[in-house]
Amino acid sequence: MATVRRFEHGSRVPGWDEAADLTKDPAVVPDPASTPVPEDLRYEIEAYVARYPDVRSASIPALFAVQRWHGWCSPTAIEQAACVMRLTPAYLTSVATFYDMLETEPKGEHDVYVCTNISCSLRGGDQVYEAMLSAGGDDPSFNIRSFECLGACDIAPMASVNGIYVGPLDEDDCRTIVEDLKAGRTPLDAKQIRHRPQATSLTAEGPPAVDRVDVASGPSASGNDTFGNKDM
Amino acid sequence: MTSVAAGQAGAQPDQIQILFHEIDRPGLASLDVYRDLGGYAMLKRALTEMTPEAVLAELQASGVRGRGGAGFAMGKKASFLPKGDMDKYLVCNADESEPGTFKDRELMQKTPHTLIEGLAISAYAVGANRAYIYIRGEYALQADVLEDALIEAKAAGYVGERIFGSDFSLELWVHRGAGAYICGEETALLDSLEGKRGNPRLKPPFPAINGLYGGPTLINNVETLMNAPHILKMGGAEFAKIGTETSTGTKVVSVSGCVRRPGNYEVVLGTPSRHIIEGLAGGAPEGRSIKAWFPGGSSAPVLPGTDEMLDLPYDFDSLAKAGSMLGSGAIIVIDDSIPIVDVALKTAKFYRHESCGKCTPCREGTNWTVKMLERVETGEATPMDLDIMASVCEQMMGNCLCVLADAMAMPIGSMIKHFREEFEAHIEAARERNGLGIAMPDTVNRGAHAGPEDLLGEPAYAGAAEAH
Ligand SMILES: Cc1cc2nc3c(=O)[nH]c(=O)nc-3n(C[C@H](O)[C@H](O)[C@H](O)COP(=O)(O)O)c2cc1C
Ligand code: SF4
Ligand code: FES
Numbered sequence: 001m002a003t004v005r006r007f008e009h010g011s012r013v014p015g016w017d018e019a020a021d022l023t024k025d026p027a028v029v030p031d032p033a034s035t036p037v038p039e040d041l042r043y044e045i046e047a048y049v050a051r052y053p054d055v056r057s058a059s060i061p062a063l064f065a066v067q068r069w070h071g072w073c074s075p076t077a078i079e080q081a082a083c084v085m086r087l088t089p090a091y092l093t094s095v096a097t098f099y100d101m102l103e104t105e106p107k108g109e110h111d112v113y114v115c116t117n118i119s120c121s122l123r124g125g126d127q128v129y130e131a132m133l134s135a136g137g138d139d140p141s142f143n144i145r146s147f148e149c150l151g152a153c154d155i156a157p158m159a160s161v162n163g164i165y166v167g168p169l170d171e172d173d174c175r176t177i178v179e180d181l182k183a184g185r186t187p188l189d190a191k192q193i194r195h196r197p198q199a200t201s202l203t204a205e206g207p208p209a210v211d212r213v214d215v216a217s218g219p220s221a222s223g224n225d226t227f228g229n230k231d232m
Numbered sequence: 233m234t235s236v237a238a239g240q241a242g243a244q245p246d247q248i249q250i251l252f253h254e255i256d257r258p259g260l261a262s263l264d265v266y267r268d269l270g271g272y273a274m275l276k277r278a279l280t281e282m283t284p285e286a287v288l289a290e291l292q293a294s295g296v297r298g299r300g301g302a303g304f305a306m307g308k309k310a311s312f313l314p315k316g317d318m319d320k321y322l323v324c325n326a327d328e329s330e331p332g333t334f335k336d337r338e339l340m341q342k343t344p345h346t347l348i349e350g351l352a353i354s355a356y357a358v359g360a361n362r363a364y365i366y367i368r369g370e371y372a373l374q375a376d377v378l379e380d381a382l383i384e385a386k387a388a389g390y391v392g393e394r395i396f397g398s399d400f401s402l403e404l405w406v407h408r409g410a411g412a413y414i415c416g417e418e419t420a421l422l423d424s425l426e427g428k429r430g431n432p433r434l435k436p437p438f439p440a441i442n443g444l445y446g447g448p449t450l451i452n453n454v455e456t457l458m459n460a461p462h463i464l465k466m467g468g469a470e471f472a473k474i475g476t477e478t479s480t481g482t483k484v485v486s487v488s489g490c491v492r493r494p495g496n497y498e499v500v501l502g503t504p505s506r507h508i509i510e511g512l513a514g515g516a517p518e519g520r521s522i523k524a525w526f527p528g529g530s531s532a533p534v535l536p537g538t539d540e541m542l543d544l545p546y547d548f549d550s551l552a553k554a555g556s557m558l559g560s561g562a563i564i565v566i567d568d569s570i571p572i573v574d575v576a577l578k579t580a581k582f583y584r585h586e587s588c589g590k591c592t593p594c595r596e597g598t599n600w601t602v603k604m605l606e607r608v609e610t611g612e613a614t615p616m617d618l619d620i621m622a623s624v625c626e627q628m629m630g631n632c633l634c635v636l637a638d639a640m641a642m643p644i645g646s647m648i649k650h651f652r653e654e655f656e657a658h659i660e661a662a663r664e665r666n667g668l669g670i671a672m673p674d675t676v677n678r679g680a681h682a683g684p685e686d687l688l689g690e691p692a693y694a695g696a697a698e699a700h
Contacts, residue, residue, distance in 0.1 A: 051405045053319075053362075053445055056427030060410050064369075098429040100411030101369045113370070117331045118530055118578050119488035119564055148413060148582055149331035149530075150370050153488030153564075154495045163372035194341070194373060197256050199495020200512070 027090060030083035037080045041069050045084045055085055059095045063102050072103045100147075108143040110181045112136065113160040116146040119153035123168065128157045131171040136178040152193060165193035248474065250462050250482050251455065252498040255342050261377055263384040266345040272390050274461040275349050278356055279398040287357040291460065293468025295480040299335075300325050300416075300453030301531070301560050303548045307468075312440035313358045313448045321449040322360040323425065324351055324457055326367040326374075327409060327416035330529035331582060332562035335484040336454040338496050340367070340374040343458075344381035348404070350460035352391060355402050358450050362403050366421050369410045378406050413586035417634045418451045420588065431588050432634035453560075455484060475501035479547035483561045487513040490520065490567035499546065506542040509565060520567040524650065527551050528559025530579055531639035533646035534566075555646070572651045573658045576644055577605040583640035594637035597628040601644060608655065611662030614671035618655055622648050 044065050048058040062085060066077035073096045075089070082089045096102040114129040129146045136142040150165065152158050158167025161177055166188045169177075173188055180187045249255075259265040266272070278287050292307030313320060324347065328336040340347060347365070355363050367375045382404060385391045393401045407425060414420045415430040422444050424430035443449025459481060463471045472480045479501035485508055488494045492514030499508055509515060509525065516522050522537030527546070533556040535541040544550050548558045566575055584598035604621050607613040625641035625648075632638070648655060660670055 051407075052427075054426060057407075057425060059427035060369075060408065060424070064408070064410065094429060095427065098412060099369075099409070102410050117582060118575060119332050119494075121574075121578055122489045122564075122566065122570060147370075148585065149329065149333075151328050151334045151337050151368070153332055153334055153486065153562075156488060156494065160370055163370075165373070198252060198338075199493060199497060201256065202493060202495065 027079075027088060029086055029088055030079050032083055035079055035083040037083055038069065041065060041080065042084050045081060049085060056087065056091075058085065059087075059092060060099070060102075063092060063096050067102060071109065072105065072107050074106070103143075108139070108141045110136075110142045111160070111162055112142060112144045112177070112181075113147035113150065114144065115148070115150045115152070115156070115158055115160075117149035117153075119149065120156040120158060123156045124170075125157035127171070128159065128169045128174060131174040132159065132177070135174045136181075139178070139182075142178070142181070154199065155191070155193060155196065161187040166191045167193070248482060248500050249498050250474075251339060251343075251346070251458055251484055252496075255338075260343050261341070261345070261381060263345060263381070263388060266343070270465075271345050272349055272388075274464040275352050275356075275390060276396050278353050278464060279396045279400055284357050284359060287353060287464070290463055290468035291354070291357060294459070294463040294471040295468075295478070296456065296459050296463060296471065297479065297548060298453055299455035299459075299483065299561060301330070301529075303558060306452060306456050306459075309440060309452075310354065310358050310450055312438070313360075313450055314441070315359070319362065319445070319447045320358060320360040321444040321447055322351060322355040322358065322363040323421065323444060323449055323451045324363070324365040324454060325416065325418065325421060325451055326365050326371070326454045327413075327421060328371070328454070328560075329368055329413040329416050330531060330560045330562060331579075332486060332488055332526060332529050332564040333560040334486045334488075335496050335561065337371060337374055339454060339458060339484065340371070341377050344374075344378045345385065346458045346461060347378070347454055348381060348385050348391065350457035351404065352395070352402055353460045353464065354450065354452065354457055356400050358448075360450060361401055364405050364407045364425060364444075366407050366409060366415070366425055368415075369408045375406055375408050382406060413582075414588045414634075414636060417636065420634065421451070422449065429588075431590050432636075434633060455561075476545070476547050476549070478549050479558075483546070483558075485546070486560075486562040487565070488562070489525075489565040490516050490522070490570065491565045492517055501547040502545045502550075504542075505544050505546045505563070508546055509542065509563060513563075513565075516565065516567040520569055522565055523568045523570065524566045524572065524575075524647075526562070526564040526566075526643065528557045529562040530564065530582065530643060531635075532557045532559045533642045534575075534650065535646075536650050537566075571658060572647055572654050573605065573608055576647045577602070577609060579643050580605055580640060583636065587636060591632040591637065593628045594632045594640075597624050597637060598640050600624060601640065608659055609662065611659070611664075611666040611668060613659050613662075615656050615659060617659075618648055618652065 045062045048061040049055050052058060062081045063073055066081045067073050070077040078089050078092050082092050096104050112132060114132050116125045116129050132144050137144055150160050152165050152167060155167030157169050158165060159169060164187055177187045254269060288310055291310060296306050297303045298306055326336055326340060351363055365378060389395060391402055391404045409415050409424060412430050415424045417432050418439055419433035419435060420430040422439060425444060439449040439451050441448060475481050481501060482498050483501050484496050484498045486496050487508060497508060497512045524534045524536055526532050526534050535554060535556050544554055551558045580598060580601045584602050587594050587598050589595045601621055601624055604617045607617060622645060625645040628637040628641040663671055
């Protein structure tokens with residue numbers, strides 16, 4: 001599970017005895033004169049803003065843009081987005097903290113989301129997550145997270161590697177993915193989702209008849225006939 | 233059933249392919265190939281030969297029901313939008329985060345122009361001039377494909393000012409989400425699209441009256457909108473003849489979990505569930521049998537894998553009558569090697585993580601259900617916890633702003649209902665592993681103890697064990 005960050009006492013909010021810093025003034029809409037924003041970044045955000053009747057609608061696209069630029073939604077990144085959009089940093093922070101894909105703490109450059117939701121777990125997703133951690137967990141350039149259903153349970157167990165869906169995965173694949181990323185290659189090309197044909201075309205004999213049938217044993221053409229360890 | 237072929241002996245209901253027709257044709261995602269197959273002809277007919285009212289009438293006649301979860305008739309929902317000159321919006325729900333669901337992904341990736349055409353036709357029918365496709369942020373490939381298709385469609389004049397020389401203009405953008413299941417809920421989606429945290433809104437007012445930026449808004453799922461060009465082509469009345477009387481058309485069903493051939497299969501609504509699970513998807517792996525299945529994504533109550541349940545026609549009403557729902561049309565199969573407690577815990581953890589936290593029963597109920605299920609796993613629970621869990625589920629249902637709370641309560645409640653014996657055996661086995669001894673319900677004195685700690689502590693247990 002991608003876990004919600006909680007304080008030691010288990011809650012999502014700071015404890016009653018942790019006072020807010022009252023000596024600091026609340027941050028206002030950043031002043032363009034004292035908030036340098038890279039030219040390209042500003043153009044990109046302004047293009048997003050133009051798509052909507054209300055500037056705030058561009059919050060998510062703008063936060064993605066600064067995250068791509070700075071590596072994460074750092075205070076500087078949020079301030080730059082706020083400056084272009086004429087919003088307070090607090091507003092954008094409230095948005096950034098809501099969504100799983102916007103990260104408000106430094107992260108590795110390679111995003112590896114391993115799905116550990118139901119359908120993937122039924123086919124060994126939790127083991128794949130462990131294997132991914134042992135393959136690349138020590139490398140600070142990797143951001144390996146367990147994730148909720150990524151909408152590709154047909155290739156379960158699967159992962160999203162820098163946005164590219166790959167599966168079905170086994171432990172060897174995890175090592176290959178880590179090596180591919182380190183070498184700057186596109187990850188596990190053969191198992192990327194863009195190659196996957198319609199499911200009915202995956203069996204040579206076509207769909208079996210309507211009544212209960214004995215489907216020929218042995219791996220199907222889809223290659224995901226094997227089951228991982230089923231302990232969830 | 234007044235279906236065409238569904239359910240009748242010898243029929244091949246999956247041979248009718250509407251949305252998956254030619255789906256793997258090379259280049260279908262490009263405008264040229266799509267147009268060669270007759271693409272955008274229906275948009276042209278709608279804009280040049282039909283009034284918006286006539287298009288709306290065809291959509292209503294088709295009886296097509298929403299493919300996103302609730303199954304509300306699309307034409308009817310569209311007819312709720314007020315007439316007049318105000319700004320109206322159309323939003324396509326491409327958030328697809330319901331565990332087990334992956335149909336929109338394949339459809340958008342392979343035939344993005346069908347979605348754009350369906351959107352434009354529907355927008356014309358309700359008089360919306362601005363439309364957004366809200367796609368989950370994880371679907372990077374599909375969003376790129378859609379954006380490329382959109383550029384082509386804009387260049388060809390199918391989206392933009394005065395399409396086909398008519399008075400109708402449409403501005404359309406792809407909007408990427410950033411990872412939050414709750415943004416699939418229609419009002420949370422609107423808040424997210426307005427650039428806020430994705431919290432659901434109080435209903436009514438419904439989006440059809442007061443939606444995006446306060447304007448009348450039609451929200452439909454990807455698959456629902458993709459049916460629009462086909463409805464115009466066939467005619468609404470003809471479309472309504474496919475499937476059953478109240479569940480018309482075909483459905484792309486995502487089958488996953490313990491089956492041999494997971495994947496998307498397009499079937500006529502009303503096809504026996506067994507045909508989908510065992511015929512198309514190949515059934516449970518060698519030597520195993522189906523213990524339970526989610527008929528409509530992880531939010532649907534599970535059904536046991538009995539012959540009676542597997543023979544249910546796969547349509548909205550038959551599944552509702554059996555105590556579950558068609559939902560997003562995603563079947564997750566669980567075989568007999570999987571402990572049901574593990575599935576329950578996974579499910580509950582997902583909803584705890586995704587609860588937006590606005591309503592107390594949902595925020596607390598999901599959290600405590602997870603805690604109780606963890607106690608079942610670790611061997612600290614007693615069968616009384618099952619009763620508490622069932623009552624928590626009961627109290628969550630219908631008491632919150634949105635149905636995410638129900639979406640956890642229904643599957644968990646149904647698992648306890650259908651598999652109570654397995655839960656109890658699991659509890660006893662785990663207690664034994666922990667050296668705690670049995671915990672029969674009659675040793676639990678509910679009135680005498682304030683909390684579960686006491687009941688589980690050494691003295692209570694020691695006495696209980698001696699009494700047996
Ligand atoms: C918690 C929750 C999550 C939902 N997620 C989705 C989703 O991912 N995709 C979707 O199309 N509908 C989803 N829905 C259903 C929508 O609220 C809405 O009913 C649907 O988009 C309407 O479109 P339709 O009538 O075409 O089905 C969700 C509902 C809830 C309560
Ligand atoms: S039911 Fe849950 S997810 Fe829905 S609004 Fe309430 S707290 Fe949020
Ligand atoms: S459960 Fe892993 S992609 Fe759906």
